[in-house]
Amino acid sequence: MKTNILTLGLSILSLTAFAQKSEIRDAGDAVEDGNYSQAQQAISQAEPLLSEANDKWTERFYLYKGQAYLGSGENVSLEDLNTAAQAFQKAADMGAEEAQDGLVAVRNSLVQGAINDQNSQEFTKAAEKLHTSYQLSGKKDTIHLYYAANNAVQAGDYDMGLEYLNILKEEGYDGSGAEYIAVNTETGEEEMMANKEQMDLMVKTGNYSDPSVRKIPSKKGDIASLIARIYISEEKYDEAIAAMEDAKRENPNDIELMQAEANMYYNMGEKEKYNEIMEEVIELAPDNASLYYNLGVNSADLGNKEKAMSYYEKAIELDPDMTEAKLNIVALVLSKEREIIEEMNNLGMGQDDNKRYEELQKERNDVYKEAVPYLEAIIAKDNSNVEAVRTAKNIYTQLGNEEKVEEMDSLLENLN
Numbered sequence: 001m002k003t004n005i006l007t008l009g010l011s012i013l014s015l016t017a018f019a020q021k022s023e024i025r026d027a028g029d030a031v032e033d034g035n036y037s038q039a040q041q042a043i044s045q046a047e048p049l050l051s052e053a054n055d056k057w058t059e060r061f062y063l064y065k066g067q068a069y070l071g072s073g074e075n076v077s078l079e080d081l082n083t084a085a086q087a088f089q090k091a092a093d094m095g096a097e098e099a100q101d102g103l104v105a106v107r108n109s110l111v112q113g114a115i116n117d118q119n120s121q122e123f124t125k126a127a128e129k130l131h132t133s134y135q136l137s138g139k140k141d142t143i144h145l146y147y148a149a150n151n152a153v154q155a156g157d158y159d160m161g162l163e164y165l166n167i168l169k170e171e172g173y174d175g176s177g178a179e180y181i182a183v184n185t186e187t188g189e190e191e192m193m194a195n196k197e198q199m200d201l202m203v204k205t206g207n208y209s210d211p212s213v214r215k216i217p218s219k220k221g222d223i224a225s226l227i228a229r230i231y232i233s234e235e236k237y238d239e240a241i242a243a244m245e246d247a248k249r250e251n252p253n254d255i256e257l258m259q260a261e262a263n264m265y266y267n268m269g270e271k272e273k274y275n276e277i278m279e280e281v282i283e284l285a286p287d288n289a290s291l292y293y294n295l296g297v298n299s300a301d302l303g304n305k306e307k308a309m310s311y312y313e314k315a316i317e318l319d320p321d322m323t324e325a326k327l328n329i330v331a332l333v334l335s336k337e338r339e340i341i342e343e344m345n346n347l348g349m350g351q352d353d354n355k356r357y358e359e360l361q362k363e364r365n366d367v368y369k370e371a372v373p374y375l376e377a378i379i380a381k382d383n384s385n386v387e388a389v390r391t392a393k394n395i396y397t398q399l400g401n402e403e404k405v406e407e408m409d410s411l412l413e414n415l416n
Contacts, residue, residue, distance in 0.1 A: 023049070024057055027064040039068035055094060062091035066102045073109040078129055081106055081113075085136055107133045111144070114151070123155035131164065142173045146219060149226065158230045165227050169246075175219035182208035221251030225260060232264045240264055255285050259294075271302050289319035296328060305332050321381060323388075326374045330391060333371040340364045368395045383411050 023046035030039035043065045050061060066087035069080045076084075085106045091099035110133040117126035130148035134141055149164035180199040181190050185207055193199040202208040224247030231240035244261050251257055262277040278295050285291060296311035309332055315325040344360050347353040372395060378388040393408035 024061050024064060027068060028060065031064055031067045034072070036068050036071040039064065043068050059091055059094040059096050062087045062094070063096050063099055063102070066091060066099065066106075070102060070106055070109065073105055073112075075116075076109055076113065078110075078113075078125070078132065081110055081129075082132065085132075103136065107136050110136075114147070118151065123151040124157055124160075127151035127155060127157070127160060127164075142168060142171065143175060146173065146175060146223070149223075153226055153230065158234065162227065162230050165223050165230075168223050169227070173219065173223065175216065177216045179214040179216060181212045181214060183210040185209055218250065221247055221254055221257065224250055225254070225257050228264070229260055232260070232267065235267070237264065237268055253284055255281055255288075258284075259291075266298065271298055274298055275302075287318055289315045289322055289325075292318065293322065293325050293328075296325065300328065300332065305335065308332060323378050323382065323385065326378050327387065330371045330374050330388075333367060333374075334391075336367050337364060340367070365399060368399055371395060379411075384415060386412070386415055389415070 023042050027039045027042035027046065030036070030042060043061070046061060050058060066084045069084035069087065070076065071080070085103060088099045088102035088106065092103065110129045114126040114129040114133075117123070117129065127148045130144045130151065134144040134148065137144070139145075145164050146168055149161050149168065152158075152161035152164060180193040180196055182193060182199050182202055183189070184191050191208070193202060196213070199208075199211050203211050224243055228240050228243035228247055231237070231243055241264075244257075244264065247254075247257055248261070258277055258281045262274045262281065265271070265273040265277065275295065275298060278291065278298070282288070282291050282295070292311045292315040296308045296315060299305075299308035299311060309329065312325045312329045312332070315322055316329075319325075340360050340363055344357055344364075347357050347360075372392070375388050375392040375395070378385055379392060383389065389408050389411050393405055393412070396402075396404035396408060
């Protein structure tokens with residue numbers, strides 16, 4: 001009886017091993033044919049029997065599994081890419097040379113998938129794929145972690161972004177270097193090369209021309225700036241100020257960074273500090289119309305109308321088509337009307353009062369006339385600006401210019 005049982009057991013083991021090898025072969029054949037779903041099915045059938053396989057077949061199993069879940073490498077889910085990476089890693093640990101190529105292919109697929117996600121504005125997915133690529137590189141390709149952080153911030157996932165950024169900061173990630181570029185003579189498009197040697201080699205073939213080297217600036221300032229901006233958005237101003245100081249040490253004259261710092265103080269209610277920083281920014285970028293416009297807005301908020309007016313005028317001088325600055329000038333000019341109306345309403349019925357009323361009426365009309373050129377300039381450029389057209393109509397009504405009132409009415413009718 002013992003002999004029969006042993007014989008029966010050996011038969012079962014042989015059948016199990018045979019079935020398991022058969023499924024692994026089927027998976028390999030399906031991969032070779034590009035039928036990846038069939039390969040995955042064969043892999044799932046072989047996996048429960050894997051403990052009976054020898055090292056050679058186990059190595060093949062994991063290699064085929066990686067290939068089955070990687071598929072063509074296009075539009076592969078993050079879950080399947082993780083499955084493929086784990087399988088390739090096990091095969092590589094067992095000595096499969098092809099598995100290393102598989103791991104590279106997985107990472108390439110992750111990066112290309114992240115690019116596709118960025119283009120479709122699915123920034124969280126892009127961040128997850130880039131972070132996975134960073135981990136698969138043994139945490140060596142920190143550039144992927146940097147872009148993962150940027151995508152996380154773009155997605156509004158500040159916790160994820162801050163986690164990645166702090167890792168980069170703690171590791172002292174710099175990111176500076178060089179890009180090696182050459183022009184494809186067939187397409188006329190620039191292409192990036194892996195290094196100078198490859199660039200020189202490709203140019204020698206005659207298929208590429210115009211080699212060039214572009215410097216990649218340090219990303220330390222960007223990292224510190226992103227950290228600061230996250231804290232600003234969360235109104236954690238103490239942390240934001242500390243992060244901003246770090247950022248400024250890396251990039252002391254970075255205009256965007258200085259603007260972010262100014263906006264931080266603006267949000268904190270420290271508008272004088274905002275003005276102080278923005279004045280420094282203007283010294284660095286004296287031809288930037290938007291800077292003058294922003295200073296005008298803040299000066300108006302602080303009640304300094306004269307200074308606001310000068311900033312708006314400078315913005316228009318630099319950018320004659322800046323509608324926002326013109327509308328804000330109109331608002332500043334018309335704000336003079338309020339005091340005039342208050343005084344008119346407080347006058348009595350005496351002769352002196354009537355005389356003063358007429359003087360005030362003239363002052364009021366002068367205010368309207370001062371605003372008209374700005375409104376006309378806006379409407380001449382864009383007669384669909386409802387705010388400008390309505391304001392102009394009201395002013396023309398007060399000035400008794402019926403012809404212009406009818407013109408503004410006609411524009412409003414066309415806009416409805």
